[in-house]
Amino acid sequence: MATPQQEPTWQPISMLAMLTDHVQEGVAMAREQLATLEKGRSKPYVLDDATVARVKQVFTQTAEDNELFAEQGRRWAAMDLSAEQRRDVERYAALVEQMQTETTAILSLTDELAKQTIETVLAKSDLELGIEALLRDGRL
Template sequence: MFAYRPLAASQAAEALAADLSAEQRRGVERYAALVEQMQAESTAILALADEPAKGTIETVSAKSGLELGIEALLRSGRL
């Protein structure tokens, strides 16, 4: 998705392969964990950003009332 993520992950992997003190290794491990967390959160944010496209006026107006009703019931857990 973003070019910096693979770069950040590869930098962390390279750093972990290096000869590090225990404190440096812990710091790099924390950094790597934060990169993973950022990747997961960025993916979730981008998925949420795609959600409005599913409910655009064009998409909704192309559906029948029955289709819209069924979708509403499915979302609410009533079906």
């Protein structure tokens, strides 16, 4: 029997700077991951099924976490804040939105790359691979 999910521990506004730093680091890491995965788009033999599955698993969890970060921002935004705190919360919310965008892009790309793993390529005939290469290079 599955256990019910525990209610998140919502953070006080005093944690805003720490969570902003955390999300900002997450955005940078996600952008690096996306750039790395983009290289696999033109090389359909580079990644294996396990790697693509692991990236998808990690960023599916990240997408769930992003929802919690967004809710935390909405909770802070609903508070009576100083002008500086409101600007900081807006910056935090913008970073969370960037993280959500990067995460969505990564998940979309992993779906594409899952069709081009080394295992998928090895399962194809030489004829299929040749035709795909010619189509990719625009020769057909």
